[in-house]
Amino acid sequence: MSSRAMILEKLRAAGSPERINREVMPRSEIRRGDADVFIEKATAAAAQVIKTTVDNVPQAVRDILAEIGCRNLLLSDEGIIREFKIEAVAGEMGIALQFTGELPAEEYRRQIFQVEAGISGCDFALADSGSIVIKHDGDKQRLLSLAPDHYIALVKASQLLKDRFDLALLLEKEKIAAVTLITGVSRTADVALQVVLGMHGPRKVYILLIDD
Amino acid sequence: MKAHPQDYIKIMREEIIKEEQASFMNQVGAVFGYLTSASLGQMADQALAREQSVAIRENAVENLPELLETFEKNAVKNGMEVLWAADAEEARSIIKDLVKKHEVKVITKGKSMISEEIDLNHYLEAELGVKIYEGDLGELIVQMRGTPPFHIVGPAINLNIQQIAQTLVDHIGMEYTEDAKAIANYVRTFMRRQFEQADMGITGVNMAVASTGSIILVENEGNIRWSTAAPKVHVAIMSLEKVVADMADAFHIMEMLSRSCTGQGMTSYVSVLSGPRAAGEYDGAEKMYVVILDNGRSDIYQDPFLRQALKCIRCGRCGTACPIYLTVGAYPYGWCYPGPMGTVISPLLLGLDDTYDVYQACTLCGGCKSVCPAGIDHVELFYHYRAMKVAGDKRFKAVPVSPVERAGFKSWAAAMKNPTLYEKSVGLIRYYLNLGSKEGQVSKMPGPLKAWSAYRDLPLAEKTFHQYWAEREKTSVSEKEAAAGSDKGGQDHE
Amino acid sequence: MQRISLFIPCAVDALLGDVGADTVRLLSSLGFELIYHAEQTCCGQPAISAGHVDLARDIAKRFIEIFEDDEIIVSPSGSCVNTVKNDYPRLLSDEPEWHLRALNLGEKVYEISQFLVDQAGIEDVHASFTGKIAYHKSCHLLRALGIDLQPQKLLSHVKGAEIVPLNAAEQCCGFGGQFAIKYPQVSHALVRQKTQNFLQTGAEVLIVSDPGCLLNIGGYLHRNHPHLKARHLVSFLAQNLEGGVSI
Numbered sequence: 001m002s003s004r005a006m007i008l009e010k011l012r013a014a015g016s017p018e019r020i021n022r023e024v025m026p027r028s029e030i031r032r033g034d035a036d037v038f039i040e041k042a043t044a045a046a047a048q049v050i051k052t053t054v055d056n057v058p059q060a061v062r063d064i065l066a067e068i069g070c071r072n073l074l075l076s077d078e079g080i081i082r083e084f085k086i087e088a089v090a091g092e093m094g095i096a097l098q099f100t101g102e103l104p105a106e107e108y109r110r111q112i113f114q115v116e117a118g119i120s121g122c123d124f125a126l127a128d129s130g131s132i133v134i135k136h137d138g139d140k141q142r143l144l145s146l147a148p149d150h151y152i153a154l155v156k157a158s159q160l161l162k163d164r165f166d167l168a169l170l171l172e173k174e175k176i177a178a179v180t181l182i183t184g185v186s187r188t189a190d191v192a193l194q195v196v197l198g199m200h201g202p203r204k205v206y207i208l209l210i211d212d
Numbered sequence: 213m214k215a216h217p218q219d220y221i222k223i224m225r226e227e228i229i230k231e232e233q234a235s236f237m238n239q240v241g242a243v244f245g246y247l248t249s250a251s252l253g254q255m256a257d258q259a260l261a262r263e264q265s266v267a268i269r270e271n272a273v274e275n276l277p278e279l280l281e282t283f284e285k286n287a288v289k290n291g292m293e294v295l296w297a298a299d300a301e302e303a304r305s306i307i308k309d310l311v312k313k314h315e316v317k318v319i320t321k322g323k324s325m326i327s328e329e330i331d332l333n334h335y336l337e338a339e340l341g342v343k344i345y346e347g348d349l350g351e352l353i354v355q356m357r358g359t360p361p362f363h364i365v366g367p368a369i370n371l372n373i374q375q376i377a378q379t380l381v382d383h384i385g386m387e388y389t390e391d392a393k394a395i396a397n398y399v400r401t402f403m404r405r406q407f408e409q410a411d412m413g414i415t416g417v418n419m420a421v422a423s424t425g426s427i428i429l430v431e432n433e434g435n436i437r438w439s440t441a442a443p444k445v446h447v448a449i450m451s452l453e454k455v456v457a458d459m460a461d462a463f464h465i466m467e468m469l470s471r472s473c474t475g476q477g478m479t480s481y482v483s484v485l486s487g488p489r490a491a492g493e494y495d496g497a498e499k500m501y502v503v504i505l506d507n508g509r510s511d512i513y514q515d516p517f518l519r520q521a522l523k524c525i526r527c528g529r530c531g532t533a534c535p536i537y538l539t540v541g542a543y544p545y546g547w548c549y550p551g552p553m554g555t556v557i558s559p560l561l562l563g564l565d566d567t568y569d570v571y572q573a574c575t576l577c578g579g580c581k582s583v584c585p586a587g588i589d590h591v592e593l594f595y596h597y598r599a600m601k602v603a604g605d606k607r608f609k610a611v612p613v614s615p616v617e618r619a620g621f622k623s624w625a626a627a628m629k630n631p632t633l634y635e636k637s638v639g640l641i642r643y644y645l646n647l648g649s650k651e652g653q654v655s656k657m658p659g660p661l662k663a664w665s666a667y668r669d670l671p672l673a674e675k676t677f678h679q680y681w682a683e684r685e686k687t688s689v690s691e692k693e694a695a696a697g698s699d700k701g702g703q704d705h706e
Numbered sequence: 707m708q709r710i711s712l713f714i715p716c717a718v719d720a721l722l723g724d725v726g727a728d729t730v731r732l733l734s735s736l737g738f739e740l741i742y743h744a745e746q747t748c749c750g751q752p753a754i755s756a757g758h759v760d761l762a763r764d765i766a767k768r769f770i771e772i773f774e775d776d777e778i779i780v781s782p783s784g785s786c787v788n789t790v791k792n793d794y795p796r797l798l799s800d801e802p803e804w805h806l807r808a809l810n811l812g813e814k815v816y817e818i819s820q821f822l823v824d825q826a827g828i829e830d831v832h833a834s835f836t837g838k839i840a841y842h843k844s845c846h847l848l849r850a851l852g853i854d855l856q857p858q859k860l861l862s863h864v865k866g867a868e869i870v871p872l873n874a875a876e877q878c879c880g881f882g883g884q885f886a887i888k889y890p891q892v893s894h895a896l897v898r899q900k901t902q903n904f905l906q907t908g909a910e911v912l913i914v915s916d917p918g919c920l921l922n923i924g925g926y927l928h929r930n931h932p933h934l935k936a937r938h939l940v941s942f943l944a945q946n947l948e949g950g951v952s953i
Contacts, residue, residue, distance in 0.1 A: 007506045183482075
């Protein structure tokens with residue numbers, strides 16, 4: 001008998017004749033999130049949140065890139081990036097850039113370990129925890145928000161959900177290979193309980209919250 | 213790691229003299245207590261939230277076989293391969309075969325207690341010569357030092373910065389510094405190289421979601437994201453009780469976990485993985501395996517009372533609420549599960565005789581139970597283990613209690629059931645106590661009780677309550693009689 | 707007033723008779739009529755705690771027979787009250803008739819501060835004491851019975867007493883019954899930690915509600931800090947009654 005069969009048989013043989021099965025968490029419809037709450041929570045988690053209007057996005061991006069002072073970056077290749085022509089903004093500043101989608105796999109893997117900044121959009125943001133949510137469906141590569149020292153996320157206010165349970169409802173229905181929730185900056189307290197920000201992830205995270 | 217809970221007393225004696233460590237850990241307990249209370253207090257309805265997490269885990273444990281099958285079905289549909297291991301040996305063997313199959317040379321790891329339970333690292337290194345790097349800074353330190361983790365979330369929490377720095381100097385050539393940022397930075401750079409070269413990432417699983425066939429991994433450092441995004445192969449090991457019904461249940465457990473563990477509403481990163489990389493992805497595993505481990509849990513499951521031990525969500529809050537764990541530290545528990553979490557599971561997995569001191573050395577103060585988000589009744593469980601030991605238990609490897617102890621309790625019980633015998637026994641005990649007493653305190657306790665006197669005196673009242681009450685009755689009777697007598701014209705009944 | 711049946715733990719009877727006496731003094735001063743079943747011995751907690759449950763069952767049944775006809779039973783020990791209220795029904799769950807008798811008895815058993823504040827509506831026992839005091843939260847009282855505010859309310863009405871907060875007041879003192887003998891080094895470390903927290907308060911008296919805590923902390927203080935005292939709640943109140951101490 002396979003281990004699988006043995007284990008399942010043992011579990012089934014034990015156990016109550018009447019198995020209880022309650023729906024514990026209340027199921028509600030998707031609720032929108034509050035931008036001010038998001039800013040407060042994300043900031044508390046050490047992300048730098050910049051609120052801007054649709055018209056001001058290019059300038060806001062310029063300001064962030066100027067502050068970072070990076071000489072190169074990688075961009076995800078999707079809606080919001082193209083919509084606001086981020087590649088043009090960065091290009092005009094003399095920053096060397098590539099869309100991840102335009103690179104062959106080995107070249108992407110070489111560059112992702114060396115590039116100084118990564119920029120992508122998000123799929124959702126969770127107001128109550130100050131988190132951004134990225135669905136890795138081929139447009140937004142996983143290491144783009146992990147490997148570079150600096151990461152810039154573009155979020156529209158209309159993408160704000162109230163909290164993780166709204167996201168849970170959505171994830172229940174859609175099949176995605178990987179979804180990452182990012183809250184602030186990576187950290188460790190393993191060095192004698194002293195908190196150090198920017199452990200294995202980016203040292204600085206910028207969230208551009210676009211009021212749309 | 214190899215379990216050795218039989219060494220409890222020996223190791224406890226070594227640890228208990230480290231007064232500074234105990235003092236420090238008590239402060240850590242207080243800080244964690246404060247942070248977690250504050251965090252749970254931020255929830256809209258904290259009491260309801262706890263009811264929900266208890267119900268979710270009860271649900272999950274009661275429906276375990278169905279949920280596991282549903283999880284497997286959906287995970288396979290998502291493109292994962294699900295493998296089942298009856299015990300530690302089989303789990304190691306399965307993973308060894310995967311390492312060989314994929315010609316793995318370098319492995320990076322997310323923190324996984326299960327991998328410690330099955331002693332995976334040592335096995336793979338010895339059998340195959342692969343290089344394994346713990347990605348979590350605390351785990352990396354203890355891996356280098358060859359010691360067990362001190363706490364589920366802070367494996368190196370008992371080390372000071374000098375010890376941490378020296379470990380990194382000795383093992384990975386860091387230049388000695390006591391600057392925490394510099395130390396973290398050095399490890400960051402060092403691990404980047406390993407993440408880049410890694411052929412396989414091995415992680416645990418915080419929650420397996422049955423309805424979507426997903427696994428959820430939470431972390432603050434980022435080493436799990438690296439280990440699941442950079443290498444071509446991902447192996448996730450989970451013990452069979454980690455499954456929950458759906459995404460909402462999983463997210464609630466996740467919230468209770470992070471609030472109870474480190475006082476965070478959400479950890480820095482949460483990875484919800486539902487299969488190997490999607491089309492168009494350059495990152496993410498091409499092959500994803502989930503290893504489901506039994507290793508004694510289906511035996512625990514047979515007992516409807518004991519199976520609550522499987523509700524644990526591994527938040528570690530019990531540890532920071534346990535005065536004994538804070539005082540003796542992790543090492544006496546002799547395994548990868550220290551503190552009350554260990555006292556719950558180790559006796560059932562390793563046997564009641566081998567873990568005797570683990571569940572006996574507890575005051576049953578209930579601190580752990582009072583903070584457990586899964587609603588485990590630690591006190592009832594430990595009472596149960598002690599009763600199982602007295603009677604002997606074949607399932608969980610206990611021979612009956614020693615005839616000497618049994619005889620002792622039988623005579624004690626006989627005295628408790630017979631007032632005359634009770635009073636004589638009390639009189640005898642008091643006689644011996646009084647021999648070592650002065651001014652209402654006993655400074656030298658007799659024979660079997662002398663351990664008490666090593667550290668403290670014992671208050672001893674002049675009379676028993678029985679004596680006091682009898683005298684009081686006599687006095688009030690003679691007072692009544694005197695009152696009655698004086699009513700009748702002053703006859704003296706003195 | 708109702709007659710109160712005294713449930714005096716074996717540890718109080720044998721070692722801390724004065725705590726029993728102070729229980730009588732306090733309740734009498736408040737006008738309660740008291741009865742005491744002299745045939746009582748022990749609730750059986752040591753046997754339960756050590757796993758000798760069959761022996762505990764016999765002791766439990768005897769206890770139930772002694773007390774079940776009383777109207778109200780009061781005890782100066784949270785751990786013993788917990789044994790009767792919470793452990794007895796579980797212990798006797800396989801015998802439905804005894805289980806029910808245990809449940810019924812449990813409804814009538816109270817720890818003394820719980821009785822005074824919740825049942826009798828008394829918070830001010832008319833005591834006075836000049837000085838600082840600190841309050842240690844005994845484990846069974848706090849966590850097993852959920853009694854926390856009641857002792858503190860009684861103390862807050864003691865005229866002149868300044869209650870100083872105690873760090874980690876809810877942390878176990880390390881008694882644990884047989885634990886103190888079986889694992890003396892660990893027990894010692896815990897009572898030392900408790901004492902360090904007490905020293906920080908600057909108070910001269912530490913009030914405890916459980917005989918076990920009193921034996922442990924009281925004995926430790928006497929050996930190591932003899933100018934400081936641990937007192938049982940009822941002793942502290944009874945010995946400081948404004949009307950003076952009655953016999």
